[in-house]
Amino acid sequence: xxxxxxxxxxxxxxxxxxxxxxxxxxxxxxxxxxxxxxxxxxxxxxxxxxxxxxxxxxxxxxxxxxxxxxxxxxxxxxxxxxxxxxxxxxxxxxxxxxxxxxxxxxxxxxxxxxxxxxxxxxxxxxxxxxxxxxxxxxxxxxxxxxxxxxxxxxxxxxxxxxxxxxxxxxxxxxxxxxxxxxxxxxxxxxxxxxxxxxxxxxxxxxxxxxxxxxxxxxxxxxxxxxxxxxxxxxxxxxxxxxxxxxxxxxxxxxxxxxxxxxxxxxxxxxxxxxxxxxxxxxxxxxxxxxxxxxxxxxxxxxxxxxxxxxxxxxxxxxxxxxxx
Numbered sequence: 001x002x003x004x005x006x007x008x009x010x011x012x013x014x015x016x017x018x019x020x021x022x023x024x025x026x027x028x029x030x031x032x033x034x035x036x037x038x039x040x041x042x043x044x045x046x047x048x049x050x051x052x053x054x055x056x057x058x059x060x061x062x063x064x065x066x067x068x069x070x071x072x073x074x075x076x077x078x079x080x081x082x083x084x085x086x087x088x089x090x091x092x093x094x095x096x097x098x099x100x101x102x103x104x105x106x107x108x109x110x111x112x113x114x115x116x117x118x119x120x121x122x123x124x125x126x127x128x129x130x131x132x133x134x135x136x137x138x139x140x141x142x143x144x145x146x147x148x149x150x151x152x153x154x155x156x157x158x159x160x161x162x163x164x165x166x167x168x169x170x171x172x173x174x175x176x177x178x179x180x181x182x183x184x185x186x187x188x189x190x191x192x193x194x195x196x197x198x199x200x201x202x203x204x205x206x207x208x209x210x211x212x213x214x215x216x217x218x219x220x221x222x223x224x225x226x227x228x229x230x231x232x233x234x235x236x237x238x239x240x241x242x243x244x245x246x247x248x249x250x251x252x253x254x255x256x257x258x259x260x261x262x263x264x265x266x267x268x269x270x271x272x273x274x275x276x277x278x279x280x281x282x283x284x285x286x287x288x289x290x291x292x293x294x295x296x297x298x299x300x301x302x303x304x305x306x307x308x309x310x311x312x313x314x315x316x317x318x319x320x321x322x323x324x
Contacts, residue, residue, distance in 0.1 A: 005029040005315055006067075008046050010055030011036035012268075017054065017074045017304045024308030027315055036268050038063060052311055058085045065090075070314050074303050076155070077236060078324060079209045093310055093322045097302030098294030099159040102234050105293035107163050109258045110202055112287075113230065114143045144168035149200030151193075151217070152207040153179050156234065160204060172199055190216070194224040202230050209236035219244035228255040234293045237262040237276075246278040249285055256285040260293045 007029050009018045018033055032050075034043040036057075044063045047053070052070045057080040065071075066087055073081065073094040083092065112118075116131065123130040131138045147170040150157040161171045161183035172186040173179045174196040179187040188196040193216070197203060203225065207213045217231075217240040225231065231254065233240055242263050248254040262275035280286050310320050 002315060002317070005051040005311065006046075006049060007031045007052040007054065007311060008050035008065075009033045010038070010047065010053055011057070013056050014054045014074050016300055017307055021304060021308055024305060024312075026312045029311065029315070052314065054307060056080050058082055060085055070310060070320065072307055072310055074307060077208055079236065091320055092324045093320050094324060095303040095306045095322065096155045097306060098296075098299045099155040101296040101299050102156050102293045103159040103163045105260070105289075106160055106204055106232055106234060106258075107167070109232065109287060110148075110230070111143055113256070114141045116140065146170070146201035147172060147199060149174065149196060149203040151175075151196075151203065151205045151239075152235065153181075153184075154206060156206040157204070158183075160206070172196065193217075193221050197221050197224040197229075198226065200229060201226065202232060204232040205235040205239050207235045207239045209238055213239050215239070215241045217241065217245075219248070222248045222254060225254055227253070230254075230256040230258060232258040232260075234260050242276060242278065246276070246280060246283075249280070249283050252285070254285075256287070258287045258289075260289045261291055265291070 004027055009015055009031070015033055018031070021031065032046045034040070034046055038044050038047055047063050047065055049067050050065055051067060052072060053065055053068055054072045054074055056073055056075055058071060059082055062085070068087055068090045071081065071086060071090055071092045073092070076094050076096055076098065078092065078094055081092065086092065120131045129135065131140065144167045148160070148164045150160060150171065150173045153173050153175045157173065161181065164171050165183045170185045171183055172188065173184050174188045174190055174193055176190055178189065186199070205217060207216070215238065219241060222244055231240070245257065249257055259280065263277065264273055264275055266273050275288065280288060306321060313320050
C-alpha cells in the first residue's frame, strides 16, 4: 500500500466539502485547507506538494502542483481548470450528485408559470378571489400538457426527463448522438437544433461549457422557439448567446426565461456584481436566480462521498470515478 496522501482543499468552493471528510476516508491522510488566492503563509508550499487537490481552478498564474496525482473538482463543471497546467501524472475527475436538486429546481420554476400560488395568496389576503374556480378569466394552464425539450442528455437531463414524465409531459431531446430512452418521445441531433427549438414549450439547457458548446443556442435557435415558450439555463451561461438572449426577451420574441447560470460572477475581490453586461433585471419576463439550482444539503453530501471514494481509490491503486 502506498504512503499516506496530502490532500489540499483549494478555495471557498472546495471548503464546503471539507467538514466530515475524515469519517469517509479509509486512512488518516493529511488534509489542509488553503485560500483561493494562495497568498497566506505556507499556502503556496502546501499547494505545490499536494498529492490531491480539491478545487475548481488551475491556471498558469497559479503555483505548480508538481506532485499532484489527482485534481478532484467538487463540481460537474471543470471549465475553470486548464488541463495543460496539470502535471503529466495527474488525473482530472469531477463530481455529479446535483441532478436531483436541479431537477426539483426546474420543475418548481416551470410549475410556478402554471400554478400562480404567490399571486393567488397575495390577492386573497386583500379579499380578491382572483383565481376562484368558475370565475371568468380565472382559468390557468397545466404543465402536464406541455412539451419539455432537453439540450444534452447527461445526468441532469436524464433525471429531468423522469420527473417531467411523472407530470405527463412530452419530452424531447437534442443531443450530439441519437437518444433512445423510455422517457424520451423524440430525439434530435444538434444539427437539427432549430427544428427541435420549435417543437418545445420549455427548453432546458443542461450542457457544460466547452469550445463546441459556447453560443450553440444562438439568435437563430432562439428565433425558432414558440412565441410563448420559455428557456431555462441550468448548464452554463455562455452556452446561450448572451446578447441574443437579452434581445429576444427584451423584444418579447420569447415568452420568458429562467436563468440560473450566468455570464459574470462574483470574485474574491468583488463579491457583488451584476450577472450580465445586459440589464436582465429590467425585464419582467425573466426569473433570475444566483446559480443555486444544484446547491442543496444532499448535493454536498453526495459529492463529498465521491471525493472520498476517489481518494480511497487513489490510495488503493484502483481506477478512479468520473475521470475526464
